Amino acid sequence: MERILVKDTTKKIGKKVLLKGWINNLRDHGKISFIDLRDRSGIIQVFATSELSNQVHTQSAVEIEGEIKNRPEKLINPNLETGKIEVEASKLTVISKSRELPIDMGKEELELELPTLLDLRPLTLKNPKQTQIFKIQAEIAKNFRDAAEALDCTEIFVPTISASATEGGAEVFNIKYYDKEAFLTQSPQLYKQIMVGVFERVYTISHAYRAEPSITTRHLSEVVQLDCEIGFIDGFEELLNALEFVGKSLVKVGVKEKPLVSTKIPRLKLREAQKIIEERTGRNLTKEMDLNPEDEIEICAWAQEVHKSDFVTITHFPTKKRAFYTMPDPEEPEYSLSYDLLFRGIEISSGSQRINDYDTLVKAIKERSLNPKDFEMYLTAFEYGMPLEGGFSFGLERLTMKLLNLQNVREASLFPRDMKRVDKLL
Amino acid sequence: MERILVKDTTKKIGKKVLLKGWINNLRDHGKISFIDLRDRSGIIQVFATSELSNQVHTQSAVEIEGEIKNRPEKLINPNLETGKIEVEASKLTVISKSRELPIDMGKEELELELPTLLDLRPLTLKNPKQTQIFKIQAEIAKNFRDAAEALDCTEIFVPTISASATEGGAEVFNIKYYDKEAFLTQSPQLYKQIMVGVFERVYTISHAYRAEPSITTRHLSEVVQLDCEIGFIDGFEELLNALEFVGKSLVKVGVKEKPLVSTKIPRLKLREAQKIIEERTGRNLTKEMDLNPEDEIEICAWAQEVHKSDFVTITHFPTKKRAFYTMPDPEEPEYSLSYDLLFRGIEISSGSQRINDYDTLVKAIKERSLNPKDFEMYLTAFEYGMPLEGGFSFGLERLTMKLLNLQNVREASLFPRDMKRVDKLL
Numbered sequence: 104m105e106r107i108l109v110k111d112t113t114k115k116i117g118k119k120v121l122l123k124g125w126i127n128n129l130r131d132h133g134k135i136s137f138i139d140l141r142d143r144s145g146i147i148q149v150f151a152t153s154e155l156s157n158q159v160h161t162q163s164a165v166e167i168e169g170e171i172k173n174r175p176e177k178l179i180n181p182n183l184e185t186g187k188i189e190v191e192a193s194k195l196t197v198i199s200k201s202r203e204l205p206i207d208m209g210k211e212e213l214e215l216e217l218p219t220l221l222d223l224r225p226l227t228l229k230n231p232k233q234t235q236i237f238k239i240q241a242e243i244a245k246n247f248r249d250a251a252e253a254l255d256c257t258e259i260f261v262p263t264i265s266a267s268a269t270e271g272g273a274e275v276f277n278i279k280y281y282d283k284e285a286f287l288t289q290s291p292q293l294y295k296q297i298m299v300g301v302f303e304r305v306y307t308i309s310h311a312y313r314a315e316p317s318i319t320t321r322h323l324s325e326v327v328q329l330d331c332e333i334g335f336i337d338g339f340e341e342l343l344n345a346l347e348f349v350g351k352s353l354v355k356v357g358v359k360e361k362p363l364v365s366t367k368i369p370r371l372k373l374r375e376a377q378k379i380i381e382e383r384t385g386r387n388l389t390k391e392m393d394l395n396p397e398d399e400i401e402i403c404a405w406a407q408e409v410h411k412s413d414f415v416t417i418t419h420f421p422t423k424k425r426a427f428y429t430m431p432d433p434e435e436p437e438y439s440l441s442y443d444l445l446f447r448g449i450e451i452s453s454g455s456q457r458i459n460d461y462d463t464l465v466k467a468i469k470e471r472s473l474n475p476k477d478f479e480m481y482l483t484a485f486e487y488g489m490p491l492e493g494g495f496s497f498g499l500e501r502l503t504m505k506l507l508n509l510q511n512v513r514e515a516s517l518f519p520r521d522m523k524r525v526d527k528l529l
Numbered sequence: 530m531e532r533i534l535v536k537d538t539t540k541k542i543g544k545k546v547l548l549k550g551w552i553n554n555l556r557d558h559g560k561i562s563f564i565d566l567r568d569r570s571g572i573i574q575v576f577a578t579s580e581l582s583n584q585v586h587t588q589s590a591v592e593i594e595g596e597i598k599n600r601p602e603k604l605i606n607p608n609l610e611t612g613k614i615e616v617e618a619s620k621l622t623v624i625s626k627s628r629e630l631p632i633d634m635g636k637e638e639l640e641l642e643l644p645t646l647l648d649l650r651p652l653t654l655k656n657p658k659q660t661q662i663f664k665i666q667a668e669i670a671k672n673f674r675d676a677a678e679a680l681d682c683t684e685i686f687v688p689t690i691s692a693s694a695t696e697g698g699a700e701v702f703n704i705k706y707y708d709k710e711a712f713l714t715q716s717p718q719l720y721k722q723i724m725v726g727v728f729e730r731v732y733t734i735s736h737a738y739r740a741e742p743s744i745t746t747r748h749l750s751e752v753v754q755l756d757c758e759i760g761f762i763d764g765f766e767e768l769l770n771a772l773e774f775v776g777k778s779l780v781k782v783g784v785k786e787k788p789l790v791s792t793k794i795p796r797l798k799l800r801e802a803q804k805i806i807e808e809r810t811g812r813n814l815t816k817e818m819d820l821n822p823e824d825e826i827e828i829c830a831w832a833q834e835v836h837k838s839d840f841v842t843i844t845h846f847p848t849k850k851r852a853f854y855t856m857p858d859p860e861e862p863e864y865s866l867s868y869d870l871l872f873r874g875i876e877i878s879s880g881s882q883r884i885n886d887y888d889t890l891v892k893a894i895k896e897r898s899l900n901p902k903d904f905e906m907y908l909t910a911f912e913y914g915m916p917l918e919g920g921f922s923f924g925l926e927r928l929t930m931k932l933l934n935l936q937n938v939r940e941a942s943l944f945p946r947d948m949k950r951v952d953k954l955l
Contacts, residue, residue, distance in 0.1 A: 142761075
């Protein structure tokens, strides 16, 4: 008999079927048992005699043969897609036996402390609520690619090993590279800009590494970045439009609390945002160069209340606070053509129009006390006709966290890396 | 006026248009010039007076306004999609000027030595033949995702920093990880296997790192891998079917020499392949544990001649020559349920059915003189019901190389990393 998936059982009432999956839960009622069988497509209840069910443990991988039957009216489970039916098992074969579980996997919510959740990752991820986080994450990635393709971007694959600690300062990881030294890239930034000179519009999903010597709920040492870079733009507006188009596309996923997406996302210069925050809270921010986490929450609250939008775009951060390649606003050069996209109280994307003139770029590099020699390959791209361009980058884990109201970005990474943990505690 | 793309010019004959792009080539005929304008969608000929064209250099980024006209019959270029038309320029604005070129970018083939090609990567990639390599590469990646989704795999994102030099021996890169030591993963192997216990079927596009202290035409220090892993399989055959399905899907791209894809890819055990090679060449291979590059070419020649197939699948490599997690064939345990997929004379994919029983796996780890302690997180997955499973992995650069008949895998990597080069020579 050929295996069918749980999601297809509803079409097989009265039929004998073969299912494969894991024992998600087992309720022993003496002579009979109810098994929740989980496969990649869903969960179904299996009714089995104790003779069959005695041999199995929760989380074991099994094959079950049986007949699909309608459940009695009063036993229908409206929360389950297969809630109107069940399988009456005639045969149960263990493919791979599970050990006794160190934690209770039978509850809908695991309710574990974060270290336990991560220590037992291969087990805890089997909890359907945990699994769902990463199904959503896969959806976000797919939405990103679809949106980038809709913008006519070409996918590129760029390296993560670099010869110099690019983008200046900050915390980079060193690699012993044969008998030399190399570094893990902090972002695909320089490479995606180079590729604008080739493809005009590019996107890439890549890993970025930050050796931040601090532990917060929103930072990881290794993250997945979703990057776009767009050339031959007409101006700054076009970049904001592209940013917001991609941002809106990313959050079209199957979550309970649907994001508020107004057709027109409110756009504020940093100074305007600070004024609004001051009006709402009395906090004077005129000396601040950026929004701190508290400010981000406040301005997002404003956007929700006033514009019915879970998004708000903040532009014109001080030039000296952004990366060297950021284009200053020609009309007020101490502010830059930069932007952050905030979503539900947190920055999920950042970007800018870039300096595209070679000489200006070299000057900007020197002004940051960086060495143009370290940017040789990158600068080459600006010698041979770099159009007006800009781009942005989304953090996959952080966006997943916010969409699902998770408390810690580590819950949105399959195998999170931080200062203290690489799978196990260091 | 709104910019249109070159590919849309054929619908605009007689109309005035605005184009943006790069001067791909400039032929000066005294009072008039012919410009080949390149944008992300194609190339079109622009007819300009010397007054307009005198200010521009090849590779400069420009805006051109002009009228689309039919070319005289005898000037039609059948090799160009826009070969029947041209733009009569009325205005030409330089967006970003190119410096004088250090190489001749006007030829269809660059004909550069590899080091020059790579030293000037941001420039040489603008050559349409070079650009095309990476358009095909993006297509391969897309085909991979589509094929994996068709197999009902979920996309996962796994880390590249690991706590131990997994998979045993071999050359790994060390990272200074805060005040500890960590390593770059040699493949996403262990993580994708863990994730079979969660999603049953997964795929991932990830970076893999090999500190191979040798320089060959087919090895890189950092590569992009396309990985699938599939659980609850019925048996070995199902894995071969999945491998070949994905393999065939990957090569459906816009290349000139279309791959020979027979409906049934020939499958040979290593020993059978060696016998065929002996019959064809007289070389006795009975003591060899693997196919060397010469053998791979020979058995692919056989597959092309006898089966009209550019693919051939080789199975049953000696157990001790494959990674510890490889399942031995129960009928002859010195050979394993492993496979390589060869394409046009080179291995492009490798994989196996895996040991899914915890105790057997721990034994296999110890037999390789590896320490189960280093595999703690991985082994946890096998404690809680790992079904029969297996998978495979394609090398993106190597497949791109073979599909386009490139001589060196470095030509199939945007920014190749090897022992001697990280963008510039080390």
